[in-house]
Amino acid sequence: MLFSHFNNLKLMNINKNEFLFLPLGGVGRIGMNVSLYHYQGKWIMIDLGIGFADETMPGIELLIADLSFIAQRKKDLLGIIITHAHEDHCGAVPYLWEKLQCPIYTTKFTVNFLKEKLKEFRLKDMVPVKEVDINGSINLGPFNIEFINITHSIPEAHSILVSTGVGSALHTGDWKFDPKPVIGSTSNVSRLKEIGGKGDLLAAICDSTNILSKHNPESEGEIYNNIYNIIRRSKKLVAVSLFASNVARIETISQAAKALNRKVVLLGRSLWKIVKVAQDSGYLTNSAQFLEAKDVANLPREKILLICTGCQGEPMAATSKLANRSHHAFKMQQGDTMIFSSKIIPGNETRVHNIYNAFIEMGVEVVTEKTEHIHASGHPVRAELREMYSLIKPKMSIPVHGEYIHTHAHVKFAKECGVEKAIMVAPGDIVNLESGEKIDSIDVDYFGVDGILLRYPESSVIKMRRKMRDAGAIVVTAVVNKKNKLLAKPKVFAPGVFETIEDAAIIQRIIKTVESAFGLQSMKKIRNKIESSIFSILREYLLKRPIIEVQIEQV
Ligand SMILES: [Zn+2]
Ligand SMILES: [Zn+2]
Numbered sequence: 001m002l003f004s005h006f007n008n009l010k011l012m013n014i015n016k017n018e019f020l021f022l023p024l025g026g027v028g029r030i031g032m033n034v035s036l037y038h039y040q041g042k043w044i045m046i047d048l049g050i051g052f053a054d055e056t057m058p059g060i061e062l063l064i065a066d067l068s069f070i071a072q073r074k075k076d077l078l079g080i081i082i083t084h085a086h087e088d089h090c091g092a093v094p095y096l097w098e099k100l101q102c103p104i105y106t107t108k109f110t111v112n113f114l115k116e117k118l119k120e121f122r123l124k125d126m127v128p129v130k131e132v133d134i135n136g137s138i139n140l141g142p143f144n145i146e147f148i149n150i151t152h153s154i155p156e157a158h159s160i161l162v163s164t165g166v167g168s169a170l171h172t173g174d175w176k177f178d179p180k181p182v183i184g185s186t187s188n189v190s191r192l193k194e195i196g197g198k199g200d201l202l203a204a205i206c207d208s209t210n211i212l213s214k215h216n217p218e219s220e221g222e223i224y225n226n227i228y229n230i231i232r233r234s235k236k237l238v239a240v241s242l243f244a245s246n247v248a249r250i251e252t253i254s255q256a257a258k259a260l261n262r263k264v265v266l267l268g269r270s271l272w273k274i275v276k277v278a279q280d281s282g283y284l285t286n287s288a289q290f291l292e293a294k295d296v297a298n299l300p301r302e303k304i305l306l307i308c309t310g311c312q313g314e315p316m317a318a319t320s321k322l323a324n325r326s327h328h329a330f331k332m333q334q335g336d337t338m339i340f341s342s343k344i345i346p347g348n349e350t351r352v353h354n355i356y357n358a359f360i361e362m363g364v365e366v367v368t369e370k371t372e373h374i375h376a377s378g379h380p381v382r383a384e385l386r387e388m389y390s391l392i393k394p395k396m397s398i399p400v401h402g403e404y405i406h407t408h409a410h411v412k413f414a415k416e417c418g419v420e421k422a423i424m425v426a427p428g429d430i431v432n433l434e435s436g437e438k439i440d441s442i443d444v445d446y447f448g449v450d451g452i453l454l455r456y457p458e459s460s461v462i463k464m465r466r467k468m469r470d471a472g473a474i475v476v477t478a479v480v481n482k483k484n485k486l487l488a489k490p491k492v493f494a495p496g497v498f499e500t501i502e503d504a505a506i507i508q509r510i511i512k513t514v515e516s517a518f519g520l521q522s523m524k525k526i527r528n529k530i531e532s533s534i535f536s537i538l539r540e541y542l543l544k545r546p547i548i549e550v551q552i553e554q555v
Pocket of ligand 2: 084086152153174378
């Protein structure tokens with residue numbers, strides 16, 4: 001990864017004894033969770049996740065936070081604490097660890113997950129990933145770091161209690177209170193209550209994902225009967241599409257399949273990876289046997305259940321391949337059932353609906369969480385947030401893990417729950433946790449990962465890509481002599497603007513105006529004339545301003 005773009009921030013003065021919170025990502029937009037805590041001149045980081053780019057960054061899928069601030073202070077960074085194994089919390093480790101070079105602390109499942117991930121990036125033996133017990137704690141310089149087990153949609157999620165000489169803050173991570181999580185134990189509510197009992201928790205840095213939801217709390221344990229009944233009703237092949245990291249859901253589906261005498265086939269590399277990580281960590285030990293497509297080649301379709309990656313319509317994943325009939329081993333048929341045991345992440349609606357429609361056109365029965373209760377969110381709804389605040393009784397709430405629409409609503413709600421103070425923060429804001437005041441702010445940007453290069457959202461490459469996507473380009477090439485006289489007819493290409501054959505007359509007009517510009521004296525005047533005359537021709541046909549590139553070679 002090339003870091004040449006990293007900012008050279010001016011060194012700012014930070015009072016050594018202040019207990020500070022500084023988010024570098026995870027607020028203002030969903031994903032890219034990275035938080036810093038400071039005390040006595042030392043720093044710790046909680047989570048180092050990736051974000052997912054939207055259509056404003058064409059050609060970019062992954063986003064990573066700008067770590068310039070902490071990279072300049074890496075000698076004082078004591079460690080990275082990972083709350084859980086979701087990509088938005090640990091996915092940037094392979095991209096950014098090199099910049100920080102400090103130990104990583106997390107519990108067994110997340111250690112195993114990270115090691116698999118680092119192996120893919122050929123970094124496994126370089127990055128020190130240290131295992132902490134579930135509900136365990138460690139001392140890092142002036143910090144005591146306590147992992148508090150909490151339920152979510154992946155095993156071993158933890159809230160982190162960061163304690164210093166001047167007080168503590170609870171970084172909730174992603175969580176919900178699930179009485180039946182299917183995998184792993186329930187949330188460590190007694191410890192949360194104990195923290196609240198002391199009445200001195202300075203701040204809760206808390207998950208805002210579901211603040212706008214009107215739902216009641218949902219439990220993973222409620223899903224089983226519904227999934228079981230849908231599979232039981234089906235007389236043909238059943239496939240289930242889900243988030244690969246949802247180990248509890250894999251368990252639920254595999255138990256339902258087992259009970260209904262169907263063999264379970266995993267389709268997708270990330271499912272195999274997560275199953276291996278789960279089994280290495282002591283989970284999924286009593287599940288149905290997970291098989292490959294070739295293992296069930298001789299079984300009738302009604303004896304098979306497929307678990308598939310790609311519930312968000314990812315084009316290369318198993319669900320998409322089944323939808324466009326390009327999967328090498330299975331073709332869905334009339335009467336088969338496709339269950340989407342997941343929700344659509346905002347932004348992916350069109351892609352996922354195209355897949356639903358493709359299945360329906362094949363005569364496949366499509367079941368989604370819109371009509372059947374077959375998915376449970378991993379994040380807290382209002383009732384759970386209220387319970388959390390009443391347990392831990394923080395002096396202040398700092399909502400994170402959301403866009404501003406979420407954190408803004410969460411600020412109001414925290415106050416309704418009796419939290420004295422609640423503040424909204426943006427990436428780069430520095431909050432003194434003892435006084436509860438925002439004391440400063442640093443400039444923080446983010447990058448799109450473009451192969452091994454990093455791109456700012458407003459870099460010229462990205463701006464150019466947006467323009468080319470929306471309006472195309474017109475490229476003019478001409479060869480002239482030393483006196484700027486044309487030596488051959490100029491060439492005009494207009495990819496994304498005009499059709500070569502249907503629009504040939506317009507292209508000819510452009511060539512003519514290009515030719516006429518070469519009567520002018522200076523090269524600058526020639527270029528200006530070419531551009532302005534192309535724009536005036538374009539105005540007659542299109543309300544667009546494509547990129548105009550004029551290449552003149554002088555021989
Ligand atoms: Zn998250
Ligand atoms: Zn999560």
